[in-house]
Amino acid sequence: MVYDTIIVGGGSAGSVLAHRLSARSAHRVLLCEAGQDTPPGKVPPEILDSYPGTAYFDPRFHWTELKVHTQVVSHNAPDSDRPPLRKYEQARVLGGGSSINGQLANRGAPTDYAEWVARGAEGWGWDDVLPYFRKVERDLDFDGPFHGKEGRIPVRRIMPEHWDGHARAVGEAFRRAGYRFLPDQNGHFEDGYFPITISNAEEQRVSAAIGYLDAETRRRENLTISTDTQVMALLFEGTRCIGVRALVGGREQEFRGNEVILSCGAIHSPAHLLRAGIGPAGHLRDLGIPVRAHLPGVGQRLMDHPSISLSSFIRRGARMTGRTTRRHIQVGLRYSSGLEGAPRGDMFVAVASKSAWHAVGEQIASFILFVNKTYSETGQVRLASPDWRAEPVVEFNLLSDRRDLERLMGGFRHLAAIQLSDPLRAVTSDPFPASYSDRVRRIGVVNTRNRILTRLIAGLLDGPAALRAWLINRYVVEGFTFEQVMRDDEALEAFVRKAAIGVWHASCSCRMGREDDPMAVVDTAGRVRGVEGLRVVDASIFPVVPCANTNFPTLMTAEKIADAILAGG
Known part of the structure; x- marks a missing residue:
């Protein structure tokens, strides 16, 4: 045939x-x-x-063998150490x-799609693509010119009345920081905090x-x-x-x-x-x-979108219960860095009220900050071998444009101030700069060993505050403490350069x-x-x-x- x-x-x-x-x-x-x-x-x-x-x-x-470089690879100094490979x-x-x-x-x-047209994709402006976004979706919450009602993919939001204690505290902290509440993330594109829009119906992907x-x-x-x-x-x-x-x-x-x-x-x-x-x-x-x-x-x-995380320990009463939803990211924030020439909404924060499936993950919240409008575009995909079985060489070269580095540094400071505000201090403690390291990946694999190990560690983390702080600094933090990056710009830059990863985009x-x-x-x-x-x-x-x-x-x-x-x- x-x-x-x-x-x-x-x-x-x-x-x-x-x-x-x-x-x-x-x-x-x-x-x-x-x-x-x-x-x-x-x-x-x-x-x-x-x-x-x-x-x-x-x-x-x-694809279990695929590994990539996220840090900038220097081709002008081939004898220098190459950055580590990451899964x-x-x-x-x-x-x-x-x-x-x-x-x-x-x-x-x-503005994204206006740039597509400017770069040669004629017929791909916002007015051209919006009908196809509407064709994709069946919006379960909103109607109107921005939304589709008959598409193959349902979309919905976890509304604030169903947010867990941590997400509610984050929403209040964003409000006190001066951000508007936007009921609809996919309405007018503007700065504010909102219920994250998800491709999900009746609590199923x-x-x-x-x-x-x-x-x-x-x-x-x-x-x-x-x-x-x-x-x-x-x-x-x-x-x-x-x-x-x-x-x-x-x-x-x-x-x-x-x-x-x-x-x-x-x-x-x-x-x-x-x-x-x-x-x-x-x-x-x-x-x-x-x-x-x-x-x-x-x-x-x-x-890809360069990303870093600021994490913290969630106190018992503010953790996810799973009674109304298993969605761990319930609230997001879109804001403008003020960088000259950057469009509005050039930064994005996804708020995770649970960082992993296991017992320790249930105790850790994260601000996942990424550069929504990135200027780093020097990555490449090359062949390691003509053999079809061999994974290619992948170099993302994140942060190759210093504007991305500086916005992540500024964004970390901004989120740190929000993390230290009264609403979040009431439900969290022990903030720390987080890395999606190989150790985190290994403990994230679903197996009996990790289930038992994390239960034991979680019990200790719920113990005395001094023990918790010692455990986080000794076994969770990798290289930089919160105090170091907050008082030392060089330490903050080093953390961002080392910890920045893509967000699988x-x-x-x-x-x-x-x-x-x-x-x-x-x-x-x-x-x-x-x-x-x-x-x-x-x-x-x-x-x-x-x-x-x-x-x-x-x-x-x-x-x-x-x-x-x-x-x-």
């Missing part, structure tokens, strides 16, 4: 494309996903859970990131796979969903992509198609292009890969743009330049990362390009 469309990657974009393209009964679609299926009635409970911390740490749903959780399961992420359902600012690949969609005779299917190579006749070679349940197979769409995310989509000889000619020749199309932008200018490594832009990889319909029969549709084609968690912009992008494909574009 020759398919009309072969989609490589069953994540957020791939799920949307499979649903929309197969709605035309004569259009034959094959969806290939390397991970496991999540069929209706058999979705793993860790994925369905409204609390995402268990799915997120479950290696069954990850970077990328989903390997139907639904992709939407099956394991924090379920935050926001869109970004109108609704991933892209759950929303778009439901039982009715799966019954379509023209749609084939092939999971446990890792694409090894793209197949070509000259410069036309004609299909894929894949490992299906351990057995090699070839599939032919009129068009192939890469929807593997901003790390693995450029890796597929590079292995196919599409990318910077010098890099390809260094690896002995014949150059099919010289596209210097493939894998270049990778972006990898994007922009196959950017769309004008034909005369040498760094543009795809056109405004996702078609790869220099070859035929091949598109990229995922967060890698963003011209710049928006001021948002990237899942909903990715869903929007897939909806918009699906329309273009069906219209013959």
